[in-house]
Amino acid sequence: MPKDGGIGASSKRREDVRFLTGKGRYTDDINVNGQAYAYFLRSDVAHGKINSVDTSAASAMEGVVGILTGADFEGVGGLPCGWQVTDRHGQPMQEPAHPVLAQGKVRHVGDPIAMVVAESLEQARSAAEAIELDIEELPAVMDMKAALADGATKVHDDLTSNLCYDWGFVEENREAVDEAIKGAHHVTTLELVNNRLVANPMEPRVAVGDYNAATDDSTLYTTSQNPHVIRLLMGAFVLGIPEHKLRVIAPDVGGGFGSKIYHYAEEAACTFAAKQLGRPVKWTSSRSEAFMSDAHGRDHVTKIELAMDAEGNFLAIRTDTHANMGAYLSTFAPSIPTWLHGTLMAGNYKTPLIYVNVKAVFTNTVPVDAYRGAGRPEATFQLERVIDKAAREMGIDPVELRRKNFITEFPYATPVAVEYDTGDYHATMDKLEEIIDRPGFAARRAESEANGKLRGLGINCYIEACGIAPSNLVGQLGARAGLYESATVRVNATGGVVVMTGSHSHGQGHETSFPQVIADMIGIDESQVEIVHGDTANAPMGMGTYGSRSIAVGGSAMVRAAEKVINKAKKIAAHLMEASEGDIELKDGQFTVAGTDKSVAWGDVTLAAYVPHNYPLEEIEPGLEETAFYDPANFTYPAGAYACEVEVDPETGKVEIQSFAATDDFGNIINPMIVDGQVHGGLAQGIGQALLENCAYDENGQLLSGSYMDYAMPRADDVPFYQVDHSCQTPCTHNPLGVKGCGEAGAIGSPPSVVNAVVDALQSAGHDVTHIDMPLTPARVWSAMNGG
């Protein structure tokens, strides 16, 4: 039976009421008294030397408050990178400067050159057109392999080359992997592209900077997934503002998917300009600007080899990847193709030897960083595609080949440095095969064929490392930040609870799911619990929301703080009932003394904490408020099995998704409705990557997909109703809720299912097609069928 409250209940989302009535408060809805408007003049060439930026005529135009250029930011820091990767020779990565506004050179279309602040946006835009630029265009560095050739044009003249790093993992296994592959019965090789994507949250980025000269306080309203991280990065590394003088507020945020993790130039520029110009400064990104200034995702070119014995047992995996960094290092960019990608190359399988080589490359493109899944979709795609290809080459059923190699004993230490705590990959695959009626596929295919269509079935597994992550581990791996989470649980005198969390909700429904946990712990109604987040002035230092970490890390911090609160409340209850603290139990909002009929209500204890007339003041302080910082012992490892059925029109190459099923093991689940919704959204993004989305540049570095006219977002009629199942649950062993996180799974697991299905469909008609690069547009599928 569905529960009607607490953990496991599909509680309806309380945040929905404001969103459904137009009462959400997004950053662009915020206007600060006296604000001026910023417009950024951006480079329209991919690579060029800035000879001069003449703002004199523009500055004299009506309404202009001020114009800032790169020179104005020479006295402050550049945008910092939060992760240093060490290459396979033990050397640090090459790390270029990233000025707030371009200095000396422009390095991608969209690189900001000048910031015009005026009384109105129209005036700012008009003035920007009057800025005289003298930019000497240079050859654009676009192709990653060409970028690494001797004598290639350099994106950064002060670096030795366009190579950010050449990473080997695990370097000590390199020769052993080479030997295993050389001696193997069969090696399946696949070369593929993981297409560049744009995250595209529906709310474009916004920044409003405000400065109070009387108090020397700066405030930034921004569309961020992690306001404390922005406060730290911008305050300490860019503008030199101590944290107690800088407040960052991320109110309702309209989706992030990774793209709102990073510290962006516009945030620093608006905060800086507000002080310089003595006016609040507001910038709202247009969608066109978003395409050329939000960090992009993916963009890997990979060769993977899978070695097997005669029975199909996996012996070794070797991968060679070029990963595009773009023109500068975005906040967490170096970690994505390395520690969030290489560590997942074991997948769900007991492959004893793995070697991953990644060359990260600078090009004249928008910086690339984490996008939903971040590194894990790239790992999953290549692994699950090569397994499918291997199954065909070996004549083994693709599901049987996977099952044969499943990891079945836990904990399991992979050869790529991570230890899976729990899982049951057969269980999720069993459930998947049941849901999709695999035996009925032949009949469905026959029916499609009778209608002149080709039908294919693609099945794959995935695993991800979520709940990012133990600080001491990520520190060893090069992170320049800790990855704990924080929560303050404040109990009011009348018993209501406010939780101030460092996690940030921008669609995930924390305002509903977090109270479900507290309600269960105390035994009060969910409506008695309120969540506060998104404001550095109100929440303790937190690392924010990404990497499917909110419930696993932020939820755990909240549990730890609530445990402290309950322990203190038990002391008070023991005093009130003149009992021993060890005998006090809390259930359904009542403290009782074990073995007696004595009880005192939650509200009586909380009142006593704030009106401490009858209170053990010599032992404990008044009040009932506790903070906890939770640093996990390990990542969590959600895993599952996905299946997609497609029909391909052989006349046009058009692919239609007929069904999509997902079985995920997320461990314990707080709100099943919200979890299903997270998977649905991830699936659409993965299907979008597989069939529709591609961020394309031409050879001169011009962005071809710069709007929704050219970048194909998935729409309602591109996707089916999904079948999702979360009944397989192996709880995480190292966090108090036993949860694993669910935000990214759908986007990680779904692209290979779609491509496997299309290849299956084409092969069923005798086409010798083993791979098509995403997105599988009608043109690409038709060409593959017709020998293109």
Add this chain to the structure above:
Amino acid sequence: MAKVTMTVNGKSVSGDVEGRTLLSAFLREDLNLTGTHIGCDTSQCGACVVHVDGEAVKACTMFALEAEGAEVGTIEGQANADGSLNAIQQAFQDHHGLQCGFCTPGMVMSAAALLKENPKPSEAEIRHYLEGNICRCTGYHNIVKAILAASGQDVSAIAAE
């Protein structure tokens, strides 16, 4: 600047606007009706859908002056008179048809226009009608389900929660 007068959510309003001022900007900036959202600059995303004389219109495709004398409905005027959610809004909450909420006003306004012209749409008709509304969060599953439910159709057989 020119004076424009229209009825918004049943209330007569007027303002001074430039010829180039879009209806979306007039609603957001002059009337402070910030529930109408701007998600793109090519009239693709549908976050700004409002009703003009009963028709669903992307408010970014129309100048404020073009709405002179029109009856305009926005998300702020959709709830029942007592402030409770209307049937479509309630179905969106019941079936988790929204996550970040940014596309939601446009979705609700489009859904209302659809159900007005087609009170019992099929799944395919709903998906086709929503081609002009992009959602990045929900994968559309629960939006389509919510609209089916709001039209009084049984959604209990649709997979998942």
